[in-house]
Amino acid sequence: MTNAVTIRIQKADFDTAREIAALTAGRTDIGAVVSFSGICRGDEGGEKIAALALEHYPGMAEEEIGRHVDEAMSRWPLSAVTVIHRVGTITPGENIVLVVTTSQHRQAAFQAAEFLMDYLKTSAPFWKKEESASGASWVEAHARDDAAAARWTKS
């Protein structure tokens, strides 16, 4: 069993199907595959969004995601993890982020995917700016995302 980790930060769109297939093709040791795709919505709180501009901290972003993938691997028996996060200009309906986890068991795959998404939301150095008819504004962090991430902290 290989513990394959793929982490990519890229401007280009990605193909969710191809990423899932890359982790499962020809393998018979995987029982569960969970994928999460985050997609740019066309409106936010009633305001139409023309596009998102996604900025990141090169270097730190990859390292921070890598640390959380390592932690997920140590917490759950995962076969493979793929995390792809886009940067640059993203228009409504386009992909923003993808997490794919595979495991022998579904609960490990589900939990690891949720854990990774919660941490991407709150501690990976990415920032979204929304462009709409009324101008451009930085998205504010949500308290609910901090709360979601906090549930994974060992007490």
Place this chain on the structure above:
Amino acid sequence: MTNAVTIRIQKADFDTAREIAALTAGRTDIGAVVSFSGICRGDEGGEKIAALALEHYPGMAEEEIGRHVDEAMSRWPLSAVTVIHRVGTITPGENIVLVVTTSQHRQAAFQAAEFLMDYLKTSAPFWKKEESASGASWVEAHARDDAAAARWTKS
């Protein structure tokens, strides 16, 4: 926003990518897509599996899944749900089951997908028989699946 529900029980394999695309193509009101694929493993507790034979209760299986999809729709703000469960002979590496949920928010999509999988495991009328070199035997239900399903019960 359409509340699209797709439930299929079929012998044929399915294409996870196509099912995800069917729920998201051309839409800008979906922020989160979660997919779960259950795949036939090549060994179970150290014994090599040649194939799974999946039996179901026609009529009740569709109705039971439908009731749980309805409950998921009433618990979480979902845009769409797809559930596909295969029956008949399935060999290692092949798909068994697919759940796709879409929502504006990731937590709703994750929770609904987990809820549906937990209920498919414990209350949808399907039975697996494993075929191996030592013969064919019915898979026993796992207590851990009952425990997973129990956490969704309103107290």
Place this chain on the structure above:
Amino acid sequence: MKVKYFAWVRERVGKAEETIEPPAGVGTVDELIAWLSKQGEGYAYAFERPRVIRAAIDHAHVKPDAAIAGAKEIAFFPPMTGG
């Protein structure tokens, strides 16, 4: 009343479905299981551990004390292992 059997219950009974007419006094799922288990060797084997058997009436899960009056279709099967 139509009865259906699935998985190893079906294999042990030796048929997938049949039409039965249980006598008066057989009012619940429990009582129907007790009556069926006396209908032959295969039935006795299928229902030897009644607590393991799950039942559905007209496509809905029911408990052992559910009344069978008015049921069109009753099904018996082991714990489910789909997904």
Place this chain on the structure above:
Amino acid sequence: MKVKYFAWVRERVGKAEETIEPPAGVGTVDELIAWLSKQGEGYAYAFERPRVIRAAIDHAHVKPDAAIAGAKEIAFFPPMTGG
């Protein structure tokens, strides 16, 4: 020591990065923020609510009381909104 700014901190400061030499006595992230906020109008605006600002030293998140001694690269940014 190299300093980087991201998102609205970058916009307010007016640059993405620079090299600085804070005076002796500036020993923690907190103290560096206080010193930076006196380096001009843009800095004052960027750091007007110091508790909102997040910091990283050499690509790892740090708290306001973290020591900056030995840091090669310090970054300041708003709460993250990726994913």
